[in-house]
Amino acid sequence: MLGIVAAVLFFFAFLINAADISTNDAFSSTNVMLLGLTALALHVAGVGASWARRR
Numbered sequence: 001m002l003g004i005v006a007a008v009l010f011f012f013a014f015l016i017n018a019a020d021i022s023t024n025d026a027f028s029s030t031n032v033m034l035l036g037l038t039a040l041a042l043h044v045a046g047v048g049a050s051w052a053r054r055r
Contacts (some may be wrong), residue, residue: 013036
């Protein structure tokens, strides 16, 4: 799931950068890309990959 989130964030970062959309500093293409990298790192680390079993 986090891998898909990372792909979507990378796509939005690409669109912001390619279309040269002027955004505020908090929503720049670099910040969106860093959020995507964070989601990808969490996905590779295995966070949220398995369901927790309840006894």
